[in-house]
Amino acid sequence: MELQKIIHRALDLRRQYEIKETSLYGSPHTSVDIAQGFSGDVNNLVKLVMAEQGQRQIANSKEKLEAQLAHCLWSVVVLAEIHHVNLETAFMEAMDRLENHLLETQE
Numbered sequence: 001m002e003l004q005k006i007i008h009r010a011l012d013l014r015r016q017y018e019i020k021e022t023s024l025y026g027s028p029h030t031s032v033d034i035a036q037g038f039s040g041d042v043n044n045l046v047k048l049v050m051a052e053q054g055q056r057q058i059a060n061s062k063e064k065l066e067a068q069l070a071h072c073l074w075s076v077v078v079l080a081e082i083h084h085v086n087l088e089t090a091f092m093e094a095m096d097r098l099e100n101h102l103l104e105t106q107e
Contacts, residue, residue, distance in 0.1 A: 003087070003088055006073070006077065007077050007081075007087065010073070010074045010077040010078060011077065011078065011081055013074070014074075014078045014081070017029075031079060031082045031083065034075060034078055034079055034082070035075075035079060037075065038072065038075035038076070038079070041068060041071045041072050041075060042072060044068050045065070045068045045069065045072055048061050048064050048065040048068055049065065051065075052065060
């Protein structure tokens with residue numbers, strides 16, 4: 001699937017959540033709220049990776065890992081949108097920097 005399709009799907013779901021949050025709480029969650037949720041998702045992701053490596057016992061860890069990775073990606077996409085970050089450009093630039101760093105350390 002193309003990144004743009006993923007982005008559009010994530011943002012469409014975010015808009016649906018904003019409506020629900022406004023109805024329930026009077027306003028949608030802030031980017032801080034979303035980032036805090038992302039932090040919890042990353043913590044859960046670590047536990048699932050540990051389970052996949054045999055360091056923890058979690059039933060259905062593979063399926064849960066897949067879902068948790070998707071939740072983390074959703075948070076990244078939503079936070080990028082809220083903060084006006086072009087995720088594709090930022091990703092490619094970050095990969096270039098990492099690659100350059102790798103090449104420099106091999107010399």
